[in-house]
Amino acid sequence: xxxxxxxxxxxxxxxxxxxxxxxxxxxxxxxxxxxxxxxxxxxxxxxxxxxxxxxxxxxxxxxxxxxxxxxxxxxxxxxxxxxxxxxxxxxxxxxxxxxxxxxxxxxxxxxxxxxxxxxxxxxxxxxxxxxxxxxxxxxxxxxxxxxxxxxxxxxxxxxxxxxxxxxxxxxxxxxxxxxxxxxxxxxxxxxxxxxxxxxxxxxxxxxxxxxxxxxxxxxxxxxxxxxxxxxxxxxxxxxxxxxxxxxxxxxxxxxxxxxxxxxxxxxxxxxxxxxxxxxxxxxxxxxxxxxxxxxxxxxxxxxxxxxxxxxxxxxxxxxxxxxxxxxxxxxxxxxxxxxxxxxxxxxxxxxxxxxxxxxxxxxxxxxxxxxxxxxxxxxxx
Amino acid sequence: xxxxxxxxxxxxxxxxxxxxxxxxxxxxxxxxxxxxxxxxxxxxxxxxxxxxxxxxxxxxxxxxxxxxxxxxxxxxxxx
Numbered sequence: 387x388x389x390x391x392x393x394x395x396x397x398x399x400x401x402x403x404x405x406x407x408x409x410x411x412x413x414x415x416x417x418x419x420x421x422x423x424x425x426x427x428x429x430x431x432x433x434x435x436x437x438x439x440x441x442x443x444x445x446x447x448x449x450x451x452x453x454x455x456x457x458x459x460x461x462x463x464x465x466x467x468x469x470x471x472x473x474x475x476x477x478x479x480x481x482x483x484x485x486x487x488x489x490x491x492x493x494x495x496x497x498x499x500x501x502x503x504x505x506x507x508x509x510x511x512x513x514x515x516x517x518x519x520x521x522x523x524x525x526x527x528x529x530x531x532x533x534x535x536x537x538x539x540x541x542x543x544x545x546x547x548x549x550x551x552x553x554x555x556x557x558x559x560x561x562x563x564x565x566x567x568x569x570x571x572x573x574x575x576x577x578x579x580x581x582x583x584x585x586x587x588x589x590x591x592x593x594x595x596x597x598x599x600x601x602x603x604x605x606x607x608x609x610x611x612x613x614x615x616x617x618x619x620x621x622x623x624x625x626x627x628x629x630x631x632x633x634x635x636x637x638x639x640x641x642x643x644x645x646x647x648x649x650x651x652x653x654x655x656x657x658x659x660x661x662x663x664x665x666x667x668x669x670x671x672x673x674x675x676x677x678x679x680x681x682x683x684x685x686x687x688x689x690x691x692x693x694x695x696x697x698x699x700x701x702x703x704x705x706x707x708x709x710x711x712x713x714x715x716x717x718x719x720x721x722x723x724x725x726x727x728x729x730x731x732x733x734x735x736x737x738x739x740x741x742x743x744x745x746x747x748x749x750x751x752x753x754x755x756x757x758x759x760x761x762x763x764x765x766x767x
Numbered sequence: 768x769x770x771x772x773x774x775x776x777x778x779x780x781x782x783x784x785x786x787x788x789x790x791x792x793x794x795x796x797x798x799x800x801x802x803x804x805x806x807x808x809x810x811x812x813x814x815x816x817x818x819x820x821x822x823x824x825x826x827x828x829x830x831x832x833x834x835x836x837x838x839x840x841x842x843x844x845x846x
Contacts (some may be wrong), residue, residue, distance in 0.1 A: 387790040389809060389826055398833045424769055451768045479768050506815030530771040532801050535816045589769045592811060592819035612843040618833055644826035645811055645819050654800045654818060745768065
């Protein structure tokens, strides 16, 4: 497909790899965090890790909305469907996220809960219009990419007076999570690795623009290169980060200029700020409570807020004790350092957040990277 | 989760809807967030919504940047 295939050219990838290897300073280690799960997935799927010189280490960040959704939020959704008789609609990615009591949305559905997968927020509203006698709740998750469609659907429900529709809002924000990784109190508990730069989000940045990272690059002296999700985009961004580090610069650069502008999509931003406001705190799976890192529905749209409508209270639920997701998300540990990895924790039966979605650090390593490890260790006995 | 694909607009259906061509598959998407989209523009589609426009000139510039890499058998330019 146009604008995809050209950005996957193998010969160009080899040349980019040689350029990166030529510009890396001998003896120096470059630690870059790719925030987005989309980049984590591209690094694993296209074998980019193998093309990079040994001096470059990629740290997989928490930018996978499915992975960072805490157990307590899924519990709320399951409770609405199983105990309150609501018809719950959500994106397919959320169905397998493990919740309390060995449940997930998929397993709750098997117990008789009416849970439907939808492709778009608009499909959830259509379900409400087709089932006027049922309470229909849309479990809305995602970063800034996915938030504007939710804002549109709430606005439309208000305009058309759809009385049986509400949204359980779990939308989270990218810049606050990046900041949190660098300065949270938990850094003391987990230890930390110095991060030399960030591969910035692709599609999130289409909406918010390159501007929001400028303050961040300046205040924390970390280079940020916004990159598309195709393999050549990721490699070009790594090359640009290496150059910034070598030259002692900490700037926001935009490799994904074909879709990202400095100001972003203003129509989308206006819809989001009309419907949503900042939450003082939100729990992220693997990161804990992060201040001002998520959105909630404004009072003007309270009728469509499932938390208000059903009087929901949030109860945090700890992860499995052996789970190392918190340390993996900060780059302190790698998936193979976790004793649950590939033993009790697999993509079919995930225990921790990083194994839940194909974009999670553990799931990506399980699907692609572990074969590389096996080869390095030689044949199993 | 944030995955999105570039698709070509083939028809404007109403003020908020367009038909796009995604590698040969045609489907309706919302253009409420990209009201400036016109036929033959490429839009970036995510969960049934166009969230941005693709700039063909910038895409060409990025591709040209990759192509400037020295070929494997050419000596790297001194820097």
